[in-house]
Amino acid sequence: MASLWEYANPRKFMGTSGALLPWVSYGAGACLVVGLFWGFFFTPDDYRQGSTVKIIYLHVPAALMAINAWFMMLVASLIWIVRRHHVSALAAKAAAPIGAVMTVIALLTGAIWGQPMWGTWWAWDPRLTSFLILFLFYLGYIALWSAIENDDTAADLTSVLCLVGSVFAVLSRYAVNFWNQGLHQGASLSLDKEENVADVFYLPLLVCIAGFVLLFLALVLLRTRTEIRARRTRALLARERMA
Numbered sequence: 001m002a003s004l005w006e007y008a009n010p011r012k013f014m015g016t017s018g019a020l021l022p023w024v025s026y027g028a029g030a031c032l033v034v035g036l037f038w039g040f041f042f043t044p045d046d047y048r049q050g051s052t053v054k055i056i057y058l059h060v061p062a063a064l065m066a067i068n069a070w071f072m073m074l075v076a077s078l079i080w081i082v083r084r085h086h087v088s089a090l091a092a093k094a095a096a097p098i099g100a101v102m103t104v105i106a107l108l109t110g111a112i113w114g115q116p117m118w119g120t121w122w123a124w125d126p127r128l129t130s131f132l133i134l135f136l137f138y139l140g141y142i143a144l145w146s147a148i149e150n151d152d153t154a155a156d157l158t159s160v161l162c163l164v165g166s167v168f169a170v171l172s173r174y175a176v177n178f179w180n181q182g183l184h185q186g187a188s189l190s191l192d193k194e195e196n197v198a199d200v201f202y203l204p205l206l207v208c209i210a211g212f213v214l215l216f217l218a219l220v221l222l223r224t225r226t227e228i229r230a231r232r233t234r235a236l237l238a239r240e241r242m243a
Contacts, residue, residue, distance in 0.1 A: 010228050013087050017221045024218045031211030039204035055113045057205060061212035062105035063131070069099030069216060070134065070162070070169040073141075077159035087224070089155035090231065092162065093145050094223035098216060100138035107131060130168050137165035151231065 039057035076092035079085055110128065111121045122128065141161055148154035 010087055010232075014225060014228060017225055021218060021221050021225075024214050024221065028211055028214035028218050031207050031214060033211075035204050035207030035209075035211050039201070039208060043200055043204060052113060052116050053201070055109050056201065057208045059106060059109035059113055060205060061209045062102045062109065064209060065212050065216050066099055066102040066106050066131070066134065067169050069095050069102060070138075070165060072220075073099065073162050074166045074169075077155075077162040080155050081159050086151075086155075086231070087228070089151075089159070090227040091220060091224045092158070093155075094227050095216075095220050096138055096141050096145070098219045098223070100135065100142065102212075102216070103131065103135040103138060107135065134165065134168045137161070137168060141165065 036057055040054050043054065045053070073092040073095050076088040076095070079088035080092070107128075110131075114123070115121050141158055144158050144161060145154050148157065
């Protein structure tokens with residue numbers, strides 16, 4: 001654990017993230033190209049959903065990352081509250097817009113997938129509703145960071161907001177398990193082999209998920225590095241004004 005906390009040092013983080021970023025970016029690009037090309041062009045139509053099922057290669061990875069991005073922000077926020085490490089607070093701030101975009105992708109692709117299946121673009125289904133609320137929490141989190149000038153105060157308040165929003169992140173993930181009613185289907189992936197999609201869809205879906213995970217990591221690293229540089233710039237400008 002002692003070595004893990006070394007990365008709370010901005011200099012250490014910048015050096016390590018700079019070395020990792022190209023590899024993570026290349027891995028994300030390779031997985032996304034292979035997974036999406038494989039899924040959209042080399043998998044058959046579903047016997048019930050037809051070609052519509054292929055939107056799974058965008059919808060499922062985006063939905064997973066929308067939820068897990070918030071959990072990553074939760075962990076980073078807890079580290080900030082307990083240890084007061086600025087890198088963790090900046091990493092949470094960096095992840096929020098990425099998670100918001102993933103949530104939008106999940107909502108839009110879900111609507112496109114749901115319309116031919118359900119006969120409607122939107123339904124107040126438990127999972128859909130909790131996902132929409134999660135998106136509003138993302139917007140509130142981003143707005144709160146922008147509204148407060150003092151970085152430490154902003155980190156404190158957004159960390160509290162992140163703790164509250166985590167309830168809806170959990171609901172988004174497990175809504176189908178909590179409520180049996182609703183239009184949304186069960187999980188496409190599960191530790192229970194019987195609940196997974198067929199192997200012909202499962203394997204390219206795993207590659208797409210890996211691509212989205214690596215893309216998220218690459219963007220978080222890039223944005224966190226940008227936040228650290230911006231913080232340094234503001235500190236230097238403040239010193240010049242005082243001088």
